[in-house]
Amino acid sequence: MTPLIFDHVIRQIQALPSLPAVVLELLASLEQQDIDVHVLAHKIELDQAMAAKTLRIANSSFYGMQSEVTSIAQAVAVLGFHSIRTVVTACALTGSFAPVAGFDFQGFWRHSLATAVVGRLLAPHLGVNPETAFTAGLLHNLGTLVLATRFPEQHAQVRSYRQHHDCQMIEAELAVLGIDHAQVGSALAAYWKFPAAIQQAVADQHAIDRLDAPGLPLLVHMANAIAHALDLAGSEEALVPPLAPAWRTVALDEAHWFALFRQAERTFDDMSRIMLA
Numbered sequence: 001m002t003p004l005i006f007d008h009v010i011r012q013i014q015a016l017p018s019l020p021a022v023v024l025e026l027l028a029s030l031e032q033q034d035i036d037v038h039v040l041a042h043k044i045e046l047d048q049a050m051a052a053k054t055l056r057i058a059n060s061s062f063y064g065m066q067s068e069v070t071s072i073a074q075a076v077a078v079l080g081f082h083s084i085r086t087v088v089t090a091c092a093l094t095g096s097f098a099p100v101a102g103f104d105f106q107g108f109w110r111h112s113l114a115t116a117v118v119g120r121l122l123a124p125h126l127g128v129n130p131e132t133a134f135t136a137g138l139l140h141n142l143g144t145l146v147l148a149t150r151f152p153e154q155h156a157q158v159r160s161y162r163q164h165h166d167c168q169m170i171e172a173e174l175a176v177l178g179i180d181h182a183q184v185g186s187a188l189a190a191y192w193k194f195p196a197a198i199q200q201a202v203a204d205q206h207a208i209d210r211l212d213a214p215g216l217p218l219l220v221h222m223a224n225a226i227a228h229a230l231d232l233a234g235s236e237e238a239l240v241p242p243l244a245p246a247w248r249t250v251a252l253d254e255a256h257w258f259a260l261f262r263q264a265e266r267t268f269d270d271m272s273r274i275m276l277a
Helices: 006-014 021-031 037-046 049-060 074-078 081-093 105-126 130-139 143-151 153-164 169-177 180-189 196-204 214-231 245-249 254-275
Strands: none
Touching: 006 143, 006 254, 021 037, 021 081, 037 049, 037 081, 049 074, 049 081, 049 143, 074 153, 081 130, 081 143, 105 130, 105 143, 105 214, 105 254, 130 214, 143 153, 143 180, 153 169, 169 180, 169 245, 180 196, 196 214, 214 245, 214 254
16 A cells, blocks of 8 residues: 555645534633634524534533523633533544544544543643643544544554554554554644644644653643543554553652542443434
8 A cells, every 4th residue: 555645645635625613602701701602502593403412411410500501602611611612522523533444433423522531631740731631632533533534444454453463543653654544633733823832732642752841742742542441432442552651740649549449430321312313
């Protein structure tokens, strides 16, 4: 198989549909100081499916509200603008690609959501904003979807190579395609105008030699490994990737780690019923 040319991959990324306008507005609002949250709430409400899912998440154990949230405007008020941006973006991302034959689409999104959930729980221990951590976790493997949906024959060979060599996906991608999902995912995050910090975290998630300090790249790397170890996606053949030595900088003892794992499993079960229904 001839390796893919990165410029060709970029052209395929640019041929992908844009994210919904309201999501692009929410992402652009990161740099704005005068957000009219009422206008944005109204725009979210115009997409009935997205609004319904947003309200279900707002009322889930993910946010642990004491009383029921009944409108998007109320959700913005009680959860905050950053949380709503995370939820709406997540709803849009999980509907942004059509399934392809031979690729475990459901398993892919289950693992991505698991990584996002674990990342949000790890965030306070690595000095990262929890909402940013969740978004980065959800995005971390989107490069795989680009390769699987835009280059299905080549990606089928990647999956075959991985199975026969019992190796990590990134090793199979580099052997067959000459590029990997982290590079492609970072390019997609840039095309969709996600913040530079998220682009970098996606790009560096497997670069163990560069993951030497707490921060978003190390968080995504750790959340991915933990999600695999807990097998939240239900994919027994998935290998747990090696952890960067810097994971030891996370100041949690064994009891706290196990508490985090239990919370991740509970939260994931709740979120997956909403996000992946």
